[in-house]
Amino acid sequence: MSNALEDVIVLDLTRDFSTSLSAAFLADFGGRVIRLEFLTAVDQADHQLAPTKGTWDFEADLIHRNKQSVALDPATDKGRELLVELTAKADVLVTDWMMAELAALSLDYASVSRINPEIIYGRSSGFGPKGPDKDLPAIDELASARTGMMPILGQPGEPPVYTGAGAMHNSVMLAFGVVTALIHRQATGEGQEVDTSLFAANMYGASLDIQAFLAIGEGDRFIHPISRLDVSNPMSGSLYPSKDGRWVTLTMPDTDRWWPGLAQALGIDPEDDRFNTHDKRCEENRLELIHLFEERFQTQPGSHWRQVFDEKQMSADVIGRIATSWSWTIPASARSRAWGSPFS
Amino acid sequence: MELDHPSFGKVKSLGFPIFMSDSPARLQSLAPCKGQHSGQVLHDLLGYSEDAINQLTSDGVIA
Amino acid sequence: MTKALEGIRVVDLTVWFQGPVAAQHLADFGADVIKVERPKGGDQGRGVRSIKALPIGDWNQYFLVINRNKKSMAIDLKKPEGQEIMYRLIEKADVFLSNMGLAWLEARNLSYDKLKAINPRLVYATNTGYGRFGGVDKPAFDMTVQAITGAMARLGEPGQPPIYLGMGSGDAYGGIMSALGIMLALYQRNRTGEGQYLDASLYGAQLFLAAPYLQSFLAGNAKSALQHSRKMVENPLWNVYPTADKWIYLCAENTDDAFARLCRALGAAELAEDSRFQTVDGRRAQSEALVAALDSHLEVKPHGDWLEAMQAQGLASSPINNLADVAKDEQAWQNAYFTKAYCEEVKREVDVRGLPVTLSKTPGEVATLGPQLGQDTEILMMDLLEYEWDEIEAFKAKGAIP
Incomplete structure (x- = not known):
């Protein structure tokens, strides 16, 4: 067994969950990731996550695992010299600091690339390296708010929803960009800057909605939340409450394939001529079918439906809280993955 | 996956989202303490001697 | 200009979204991505006709954007002759990517062992739904997977239905995760000369999509799995608020100073003096009252006024935009998060992600x-795979290619 990035030295100058996790991915796959920590605050804005005393710092062990830590004082000449020596040795630098902070420590790309032209300099910002908002703080909530999805995720009349998914997209995007640049460097020896932003990441996570809006360019269904009782396909992307209040979700875009089995499970005649074609189900009699599903799913508890879906290997599930999903929802296959055994 | 924490015993943590057959992700260590590897990195990456590292530590340049 | 992945050839045997978008990232950076499709109808994504019950428009933006920068070969892989063409393609490839089931691949003689024997340098990547182990082979669609990772159940106001993170958001995540895995394996391959097998499952990726909450839950914080109301938050200065027109997101630390600045921005002297809200702990303990008070202040004026006032006080805040706003967001266009591309189908430039x-x-x-x-079937058969024309005719006669 080897490590994919075993010859790669990464300097980790990050403070946010998203970017720190990005560097952790590089460490997980064998990069020597050296976290730079400073003994004197370099800026008032330097709000490092305060460790919670006496309890497991689960967050740190997720986002800083497999890393090394070097603590130095950049206020001293020798401390700054050490920074230069470290940058000279590094293959990659990953940061989420503001431009001005980086420049103050001569850790901006222009300074770093003078010392080490082959370095891959990965930076994540709030809104990207260009444009009027390039210096806004890198806060995922602000980026998410700009992405257009928050107003339409919930039910009509409900507050906008922040999911936090954008920050996770950003972690992987930055790592992807860095390794892509490393591959280019393998071929050519050339270093460069890699940029991602929380805004870009949130937009990427919303790809299908955003692209559809760009192309279709109108439609209340993109601007206002769609009630779960008005979904475009009653058998896909839909939610129905079961008898005990647990939610059933169906993902059967290809309704022809699933209709007979689902109809039977719900006590509906598959040949019922209101619903016996895809078009009837998804267009002509869509609302009628939604209401019928709504009524039928409430006749049995979630556990019943889960059993039905499992038996028929249907693309549907009963939504658990995390708590329940960990104990019995996760397929055995996935559990072994989540618990890590395939990786040892 | 389950991991063995030096202070808190067995704890559960997220594993790795990508499986690779020949170069799998591995958990080698938990989050480092601040400055845990200062000496080591200065020595094996930058070539500082033990004496020089001790001097830098007592001067407060590293910790 | 040179491309980062110039010279990397990818055989893209994927359908719908997660697999195709993984290959799209590679294609965007210059990899030569050859999409292999069944001759009849191709990738099912080609058949998408409506989104959210709205007609898709005069060009299939679902398929065409996810599969940009790619070539397409139509090969019937059920036929041995089709597999033969595939093998020759694999000899010339660096990466094989598929999001078909492992049984499906096995049935077409495209297992890892088979392809590795043809090309040991090959990076063989799959996107299984639930990981490679065990017997789960049911189709894994994004929403189903989000449902079981618990990502949905913690969102929304208490009592409201669970919230889907958005159409395809999990697929998008699995896609970039897969692209990262492929890059890691290629980097390694370039050093060692050895390819390998990798899998980025939709399920494994989605666990990370819920990472901040899941890790907290695993650490024993059961509350992180539950829905939380915006009316009662840990820090009322970090919350969504309605204004006279649209909602805004206020992102300020719960400090005395930030609270004083907020009160100034709102012109709310009485709030600044309210004894309940004088300390960090007070604002936390009385969050329900404070959120209600801020709601009633903010409701009276449009968001533009408030954002300006907050900005003047150095408070981070943002309008909560809709898709119509983002489509014309200058920041997105200047950073090329949106761009224009020529669409053959309608013979004009279109706006794309x-x-x-x-x-x-x-x-x-x-x-x-x-x-x-x-x-590109014929041209690649000739130029890349170096078949003679009569051989190509023979493949056609057998129905291996159209």
């Missing part, structure tokens, strides 16, 4: 939108 990752010296680009089904 751009490049979320920027490489300064080898930037990605959107050179072409998705290919026509099988448009």
